[in-house]
Amino acid sequence: MATPTPPYTMTNDSITVVWEGKPHVVQRGSPQFTGLRKVIIAEKWNQVPKHLTIAKSIKDWAKGKVTLKDDTFFISGTRIPADINSRIVEMATKGEDPTPLFNFWERLQRNPSMRSVEQLWPFLMHKGIPLTKEGRFLAYKGVQENFKDAHTGTIDNKPGMVNKMPRNQISDDPNHACHEGFHVGALSYAQSFSKRVIICEVDPEHVVCVPYDSSQEKMRVCEYTVKGLHNGSYLPSTTYTENDAKADAEEEAYDPENDFLAEPCEECGSKIPMDYVSEDNRYHDITCTKFEEGHPLEEEKKKPAKKKKGVEKKKEHKALKKAGKQLAKSFSKLKDLTMPELMGETIDTLRDYAGKGLKIVGASKIPGGKTALVAIIMKARN
Secondary structure (H helix, E strand, O other): OOOOOOOEEEOOOEEEEEEOOEEEEEEOOOOOHHHHHHHHHOOOHHHHHHHOOHHHHHHHHOOOOEEEEOOEEEEOOEEOOHHHHHHHHHHHHHOOOOHHHHHHHHHHOOOOOHHHHHHHHHHHOOOOOOEEOOOOEEEEEEEOOOOEEOOOOOOEOOOOOEEEOOHHHOOOOOOOOOOOOEEEEOHHHHHOOOOEEEEEEEOHHHEEEOOOHHHHOEEEEOEEEEEEEOOOOOOOOOEEOHHHHHHOOOOOOOOOOOOOOOOOOOOOOOOOOOOOEOOOOOEOOOOOOOOOOOOHHHHHHHOOOOOOOHHHHHHHHHHHHHHHHHHHHHHHHHOOOOHHHHHOOOHHHHHHHHHHHOOEOOHHHOOOHHHHHHHHHHHHHO
């Protein structure tokens, strides 16, 4: 028997549903608002009950792993400190994948210090400290212009570096404001050390201490990975997903041997896969609507996919290697351009250069358009 349509009213700011004779009002910004709106629009009336309360909405969002009892969240039966409750609510409200939270929780259980675990929660509440899909988190670090650490000037912090030290050489006492160990922090703390700020990825297992000084904006860790340069803006405050990474011009360190970009099609201006390289080494968009019948790439689209033989793979690798060198050469030309000259380049070229060439995390999301992007590029090149 189909579930009857319940009486309801829906506006941009709230939804009121009468279910089993009882009215329920859900305001925009509540974790269940988005889910309730979707099931009403889809007329899936049997799913309405699970979106009427925060507890039911959270349980459905978190696949039963997160539960709410007396305004306190539990993961797999373990109580979550109040400091992290708001992050769970915000993630559920945005409809974000809860996987990063679960992976973070599992990694945190491998941290050998109860005190370190307890100290970590207040730090995560600072703005712009997101979790990655793998369950690590991103934080900021102020470094010298040459990427050496601000304290000793001996530790290399270029993008891609992984720095480690023995955990038992670092104090986990939060009353010790200064001690041995690698330091990362919130954005305001990192900026107080240097104008050059990098983004670091930290496994919660490697957190040693969050000192009480500096409003718990810094921490000592025994290992971290440098992801790239700071783009001048805050990172998200909940999660940093693979889609964010792709939108950020693929923040991976640029390697001309295996990492390539396409140039725009000269006909339609769109960017294209690197698989299609013409004899004169110009790139073309395989989806270009301006290709005429009989064009070699148009004919190529009609052919069934073939498994590439060893010789073909070698040729392809050679072509891509050549393309990578050409790209590296184009970046080399960009690095010598002045600010006015950079302003003459396209926004896509500048984003590619910032993300691939300079390893600026979040290159595609820098607010302020081309002017702001060029300013960040100039700063990163110094």
